[in-house]
Amino acid sequence: MSVPESGSVKSRMRFAQWLLTTETASGPPIHAAExxxxxxxxxxADNWEGPQVWCLQHAGRTGHTLFRVTVTGYFRASMQEVL
Ligand SMILES: [Zn+2]
Structure with a gap:
C-alpha cells in the first residue's frame, strides 16, 4: 500500500484459499493438567495417562478435585490457490 502526495490511498488486494492442517513435524501434541x-x-506428556495419574495423586494429597486440562499442538496454514 502506498500513499501518494495527493492524499489518496492505493492498495492491491488478492484473494486466496488457505488450508489448515495438523502439524506433527514440530513435535507431538503435549497433554497437561493443572x-x-x-x-x-x-x-x-505425549498422551493423557501421565497427567491423569498426576490429577489423582494430587487429589489424594491435597483434596483438590478440579483440574484444567490442555492439549498443545501445532496447525500449519498453507496457501492452496490464488483466486
Ligand atoms: Zn491443587
Missing amino acids: CAECDETSAG
Missing part, C-alpha cells in the same frame, strides 16, 4: 484450586501443574 489444578484449578492451586498453581501446581503436571508434567507435559
Whole structure:
C-alpha cells in the first residue's frame, strides 16, 4: 500500500484459499493438567495417562478435585490457490 502526495490511498488486494492442517513435524501434541484450586501443574506428556495419574495423586494429597486440562499442538496454514 502506498500513499501518494495527493492524499489518496492505493492498495492491491488478492484473494486466496488457505488450508489448515495438523502439524506433527514440530513435535507431538503435549497433554497437561493443572489444578484449578492451586498453581501446581503436571508434567507435559505425549498422551493423557501421565497427567491423569498426576490429577489423582494430587487429589489424594491435597483434596483438590478440579483440574484444567490442555492439549498443545501445532496447525500449519498453507496457501492452496490464488483466486
Ligand atoms: Zn491443587
